[in-house]
Amino acid sequence: MRDQPGSSVTETKGSPRSRKLVVMDWIESRTGFVSFSRKNLDEPMPPGVGWWQTLGNLLMTLLIFQFVTGVALAMFYAPTPDHAHQSVAYIMDGVTMGAFIRGLHHWGSSFIVLVATLHMLRTFFWGSYKKPREMTWVIGVLIFQVILGFSFTGYLLPWDQKAYWASVVGTRIIATIPYVGEHLMVLVRGGKEVGALTLTRFYGVHVMLLPAALIVLTGIHLYLVRKHHISGPVTPRKGRPAPFFPVQLLRDAVVVLVASGLLLMLAVAFRPELGGVADPSGVTFTPRPEWYFLGLYEFLKLMPPSLEVVGTLIVPSMVTIGMLLLPWLDRVESRHPAKRGWIIDLALFMILGIGVLTLKGVLSEPPPPPKAPEAEAVLAPAPTPPSRP
Amino acid sequence: MTSLEPTQMEQSCMRHEPEPPGEKVPRRKLLGWLVGVINLGVFAAIFTPTLRFIADPMRRKKGSDAWIPVIGDGEIAEGETRSVDYRVNVDDGYMVSPLRYSVFLHRSGGEVFAFSPTCPHLGCNVKFHSQNDRYICPCHGGVFSADGGRISGPPPHGLTKLPAKVENGQIWIQRV
Ligand code: FES
Numbered sequence: 001m002r003d004q005p006g007s008s009v010t011e012t013k014g015s016p017r018s019r020k021l022v023v024m025d026w027i028e029s030r031t032g033f034v035s036f037s038r039k040n041l042d043e044p045m046p047p048g049v050g051w052w053q054t055l056g057n058l059l060m061t062l063l064i065f066q067f068v069t070g071v072a073l074a075m076f077y078a079p080t081p082d083h084a085h086q087s088v089a090y091i092m093d094g095v096t097m098g099a100f101i102r103g104l105h106h107w108g109s110s111f112i113v114l115v116a117t118l119h120m121l122r123t124f125f126w127g128s129y130k131k132p133r134e135m136t137w138v139i140g141v142l143i144f145q146v147i148l149g150f151s152f153t154g155y156l157l158p159w160d161q162k163a164y165w166a167s168v169v170g171t172r173i174i175a176t177i178p179y180v181g182e183h184l185m186v187l188v189r190g191g192k193e194v195g196a197l198t199l200t201r202f203y204g205v206h207v208m209l210l211p212a213a214l215i216v217l218t219g220i221h222l223y224l225v226r227k228h229h230i231s232g233p234v235t236p237r238k239g240r241p242a243p244f245f246p247v248q249l250l251r252d253a254v255v256v257l258v259a260s261g262l263l264l265m266l267a268v269a270f271r272p273e274l275g276g277v278a279d280p281s282g283v284t285f286t287p288r289p290e291w292y293f294l295g296l297y298e299f300l301k302l303m304p305p306s307l308e309v310v311g312t313l314i315v316p317s318m319v320t321i322g323m324l325l326l327p328w329l330d331r332v333e334s335r336h337p338a339k340r341g342w343i344i345d346l347a348l349f350m351i352l353g354i355g356v357l358t359l360k361g362v363l364s365e366p367p368p369p370p371k372a373p374e375a376e377a378v379l380a381p382a383p384t385p386p387s388r389p
Numbered sequence: 390m391t392s393l394e395p396t397q398m399e400q401s402c403m404r405h406e407p408e409p410p411g412e413k414v415p416r417r418k419l420l421g422w423l424v425g426v427i428n429l430g431v432f433a434a435i436f437t438p439t440l441r442f443i444a445d446p447m448r449r450k451k452g453s454d455a456w457i458p459v460i461g462d463g464e465i466a467e468g469e470t471r472s473v474d475y476r477v478n479v480d481d482g483y484m485v486s487p488l489r490y491s492v493f494l495h496r497s498g499g500e501v502f503a504f505s506p507t508c509p510h511l512g513c514n515v516k517f518h519s520q521n522d523r524y525i526c527p528c529h530g531g532v533f534s535a536d537g538g539r540i541s542g543p544p545p546h547g548l549t550k551l552p553a554k555v556e557n558g559q560i561w562i563q564r565v
Contacts, residue, residue, distance in 0.1 A: 187443075196482035
């Protein structure tokens with residue numbers, strides 16, 4: 001009877017088991033949910049699917065964490081220049097578990113960028129974006145853009161020096177776009193300068209627009225993943241596909257457990273910092289972006305003025321467009337990395353480049369606020385000697 | 390059309406079979422267009438005002454050109470460059486914020502020059518290093534001379550010069 005949830009219940013009326021069946025029966029006939037979840041638990045996993053395929057599930061779990069802590073933070077946060085910093089300080093010191101919840105949200109964002117990157121690298125090297133899964137990849141790239149949008153808009157909200165100056169520079173990059181740049185920047189900032197309307201704008205995008213976009217995109221992504229099933233290893237292995245439940249689901253659970261444990265430890269051990277309140281006259285402050293934008297930051301340092309727009313616009317948008325078009329750029333039928341030629345070389349080159357630049361950015365971190373040797377520390381990262389004509 | 394049984398008509402709808410002959414404009418196509426036009430109109434009616442609403446800041450004029458007193462005339466010597474903080478009330482969306490800004494003043498040949506600290510590259514505040522008489526931007530390493538000219542690094546041009554004047558024993562600047 002269990003296998004036919006739609007059937008009616010006749011025997012052993014009144015026993016707990018039959019009562020449970022009646023309930024299941026009702027749910028199934030009204031929603032189809034029982035057979036839906038059964039179908040998903042039985043989803044066939046080709047032989048060779050293993051730990052690498054747990055990253056998508058981990059990413060989704062982390063996004064849900066972020067949603068939960070985000071809703072909670074929004075209940076205490078005020079997006080105005082005269083109260084934003086104050087309300088975050090209150091969250092940190094006045095609210096029970098405040099520093100911890102903000103810590104989860106803060107460290108969670110780094111986890112998400114990291115896991116999303118790993119998930120994409122896995123998909124890339126396994127060639128999983130090839131026919132018929134092109135659109136799954138495209139939607140995934142869009143989700144990655146949404147995630148970066150979350151980081152960028154969320155970074156401003158605490159309204160401390162770091163937040164303010166990173167956003168001044170970050171939005172200023174938009175102004176380097178030829179012709180429309182200045183206007184676009186005003187549109188993004190909600191004014192000529194970063195101020196009250198920038199804060200409400202970023203807040204609105206961070207808590208309304210991007211979550212809505214993320215939910216829709218994730219829904220489509222999951223639908224497509226189920227429609228085309230998991231791709232399996234690059235060279236098909238012998239053996240029968242195993243159902244998703246229990247082995248793969250258990251792997252998922254173990255990975256989520258380990259990652260959540262790490263996240264909780266980070267949130268307990270390291271208080272997210274809250275610097276001094278945003279100050280437009282801050283001549284003593286050196287802005288730095290979040291670590292995952294450091295690669296771009298270092299790249300901008302390398303660009304001479306005539307090539308500025310190459311660093312701010314052309315290279316980043318070409319990388320994005322290239323990623324969106326990847327399934328059509330890589331025309332080799334084989335999914336094996338060794339057989340895919342230039343696309344693998346190019347990707348390795350880019351990964352290496354981004355890695356080196358990010359590392360350079362991390363290492364060139366100026367020592368926080370020591371007063372006396374500051375001039376030296378500031379002079380150090382200058383990329384070109386002042387003697388250049 | 391009327392001669393068709395309902396079930397047949399339903400089937401033909403579902404299968405998108407060709408319209409029965411004899412109609413100039415196929416009815417299904419016409420109604421489909423109508424639905425499309427209605428939806429487009431409704432969306433435009435909601436989205437257009439919303440987009441104009443969001444774009445409101447683009448219609449605002451630039452900041453005020455009022456003269457602001459910053460320091461006394463005697464407080465800066467010939468050849469000296471110093472950073473001075475001043476407060477102004479700035480229209481900031483729905484509020485007026487008393488904000489603190491800074492400006493670099495430089496006196497040369499008896500004349501006073503004012504430079505905005507905002508780096509013309511991506512807008513970090515530059516710092517002045519008196520030991521080598523240079524402005525250096527901490528963000529991507531732009532270097533400027535004491536008269537504001539660009540020396541090296543990613544900035545496209547020199548520091549922005551602000552209008553400055555000496556009047557009634559005070560140095561005044563304009564924020565533009
Ligand atoms: S902002 Fe000054 S060098 Fe980039």
